Amino acid sequence: xxxxxxxxxxxxDHLETDGDIVAYLEAAFEDGDPALIAAALGDVARxxxxxxxxxxAGLGRESLYKALSPNGNPEFATVLKVMxxxxxxxxxxxxxxARAE
Numbered sequence: 001x002x003x004x005x006x007x008x009x010x011x012x013d014h015l016e017t018d019g020d021i022v023a024y025l026e027a028a029f030e031d032g033d034p035a036l037i038a039a040a041l042g043d044v045a046r047x048x049x050x051x052x053x054x055x056x057a058g059l060g061r062e063s064l065y066k067a068l069s070p071n072g073n074p075e076f077a078t079v080l081k082v083m084x085x086x087x088x089x090x091x092x093x094x095x096x097x098a099r100a101e
Contacts, residue, residue, distance in 0.1 A: 011040075015047035025088070035070055041082055042068030048086060056085035 015021050021044050028040035045053040045068060054061040059081060067074035068082070083090055 010046075011043045012046040015044055021047070021086075021088075035072075038068050038072050038074050038079070039070040041074075041079065041086075042070075042072070044086060045082060053082060053085045057081040 011024065015024060025037075025040055025044065028037045031037075042065070045064065050065060051061050054064045057064070057078075059067075059078065064078075064082070066072055067078055074082075080090065
């Protein structure tokens with residue numbers, strides 16, 4: 001039987017444009033799982049360069065890796081700092097239309 005070679009898929013390798021990043025994060029926020037959102041932010045930070053994002057956010061690189069891992073639990077202040085460092089804004093919109101369906 002022939003074997004198939006595989007390699008891990010890394011979303012950070014495919015987040016090339018601002019549009020890619022926004023769509024990726026919107027999907028994570030739509031899901032609503034805090035761990036998924038943190039991991040998605042971590043993917044975006046890795047795509048943009050974790051060292052630069054950590055420096056721009058005023059955080060340590062290793063602690064940022066840990067906080068934004070799938071098992072991490074970042075403080076909300078950390079999430080806001082990372083989003084600002086990535087040039088992103090968090091905003092609220094009405095979800096009443098979605099609830100009415």
